[in-house]
Amino acid sequence: MKNALHITSSARGDQSHSTRLSAAVVRKLIGKNEISTLVERDLTKNPPPFFDQAMIGVFYKHPATIDEEERQLLAYADTIFQEVSNADIIVIATPIHNFGISAPLKAWIDQLIRFGVTYDYNSEGVRTGRLNHKKIYLAIASGGSLTEWPNSYEFIESYTKAVFNSYVGMTDICTFRVEGTAANNFTVDYEQIIQGL
Numbered sequence: 001m002k003n004a005l006h007i008t009s010s011a012r013g014d015q016s017h018s019t020r021l022s023a024a025v026v027r028k029l030i031g032k033n034e035i036s037t038l039v040e041r042d043l044t045k046n047p048p049p050f051f052d053q054a055m056i057g058v059f060y061k062h063p064a065t066i067d068e069e070e071r072q073l074l075a076y077a078d079t080i081f082q083e084v085s086n087a088d089i090i091v092i093a094t095p096i097h098n099f100g101i102s103a104p105l106k107a108w109i110d111q112l113i114r115f116g117v118t119y120d121y122n123s124e125g126v127r128t129g130r131l132n133h134k135k136i137y138l139a140i141a142s143g144g145s146l147t148e149w150p151n152s153y154e155f156i157e158s159y160t161k162a163v164f165n166s167y168v169g170m171t172d173i174c175t176f177r178v179e180g181t182a183a184n185n186f187t188v189d190y191e192q193i194i195q196g197l
């Protein structure tokens with residue numbers, strides 16, 4: 001039995017397909033007794049801060065050199081780092097907005113990733129992620145469909161894999177998609193999308 005963190009990032013509340021799809025993933029994992037505790041974080045209710053100049057300065061300092069005043073700029077980052085550290089499974093929901101992930105999710109990732117915290121360099125100078133052995137489920141909702149665009153226009157799954165592999169150390173990422181939500185009278189069976197889970 002594992003700890004799970006459920007991150008949602010659509011402003012559309014209970015109308016959100018990405019939230020519904022990710023909730024179906026969480027329900028299924030609970031049904032399979034793979035989750036024992038669940039932390040829910042709706043990034044649209046309590047949005048992550050954006051970087052400002054002072055915060056960027058602290059993010060690039062080695063943790064051992066940060067003083068008390070600077071530490072306060074890391075309050076959100078420290079909180080979500082603890083949440084991610086405590087989780088074995090992370091379920092992330094995002095709409096596609098202009099080919100990218102949602103803005104709150106991008107801000108959350110920017111707050112999570114930190115030199116000396118989520119990644120470091122070993123004695124050979126090779127960058128290594130420090131939060132290993134965790135599983136990510138990614139739930140993506142889009143008004144259109146990937147088949148409408150060149151393959152090179154897929155940015156969400158590829159970005160998520162790149163950023164979590166390189167700067168966090170998480171390599172086990174499983175993606176589910178609900179596509180075509182902009183169609184008239186759109187209906188979807190979320191359970192069917194995740195049937196392989």
Ligand SMILES: Cc1cc2nc3c(=O)[nH]c(=O)nc-3n(C[C@H](O)[C@H](O)[C@H](O)COP(=O)(O)O)c2cc1C
Pocket residue numbers: 010011012015016017018019094095096097098099100141142143144145181182
């Ligand atoms: C600002 C904005 C930008 C969007 N950009 C795209 C896009 O680039 N590609 C696409 O397929 N759908 C796009 N859509 C449609 C959403 O992806 C679609 O409504 C999806 O269901 C949103 O996820 P949600 O239901 O979880 O909110 C966009 C919607 C909005 C509001």
